Amino acid sequence: MTQAKNSGQPEVHALVLSGFGINCDLETTYALTRAGAAASRVHINELISFCREGSGLAPYHIFVVDGGFSWADDHGAGVLLGVKLRSHLGDHLEEFIAAGKLILGICNGFQALVNMGLLPGIDGDYQTRQVALTANDCGNFRDDWVNLAADPNCRCVFTQGLTTIDLPVRHAEGKFYALSETVKRLQDSGQVALRYAMPDYKPAQGVFPYNPNGSLDDIAGICDETGRIFGLMPHPEAFHHLSNHPNWTRTVDRMRRAGEVPADLEGQGLQIFRNAVQYVEENLL
DSSP: OOOOOSSOOOOOEOOOEEBBBBBOHHHHHHHHHTTOOOOEEHHHHHHHHHHHHHHHTTTEEEEEEOOGGGGTTSTTOOOOOOOOHHHHHHHHHHHHHHTOEEEEEEEEHHHHHHHHOSSGGGGGGGGSSEEEEEEOOOSSOOEEEEEHHHTTTOOOGGGOOSEEEEEEEEESEEEEEEHHHHHHHHHHOEEEEEEEEEEEEBBBBTOOTTTTSSSGEEEEEEOOSOEEEESSSSSSOOSSBGSSSHHEEEEEEEHHHHOOOSOOOOOHHHHHOOOHHHHHHHHHO
């Protein structure tokens, strides 16, 4: 996979990481393309080579660390991926952030960003690990759909305009955990973007399976203080079309009766990627 090239027209370029057990790169690339970005899948070793040559992340506006089981989750989910990214790309990633660009971590990618210290980035500290994503309280892998409520006061670029959303989860280490003072800081600073919710989108309050992993404060996704770095355990790339949802036929029937069936049957997850593309278009191009 080659690096992004300047076509002569303003274009939003997104890099989707691949390699060594990352397995959601195709879906994520497709979702970004649907959202209007020029998305490239780049193997982590190739990216490291680009950075050594001097170009690195410079051609891109959005960097996505997507889901999977990088290095088979050896030593913990996202641990080795986080170490490799920090060791080889740490300075490049901090330059990327300083340039006002966007970083998205999905599931295993969220775990890696947390392990690296890029999230939650309290007081601009992108080095220190301050929160954890640890083993699910239920003791096993969860593969299910969840209801999510978005915080309207959150500064997250990716969740703007969202109030509720359904997305699938598939993880064994998704429990968000931190010291009580850290959780309060995230709440007070508007960094909690998504929370697990009941079917009516009221707080799950830790009730299983609506909160599938026991996350404190039902936290499913957080951002840094700028709102430009976002990590979440659910998979937005896996809801790019309405038919991805297990209740899609009922939804379409209800919409048809109301005369509201959209032509493209777009899934809710694409809004997260569209928000990122729109932000780049309005602020970086």
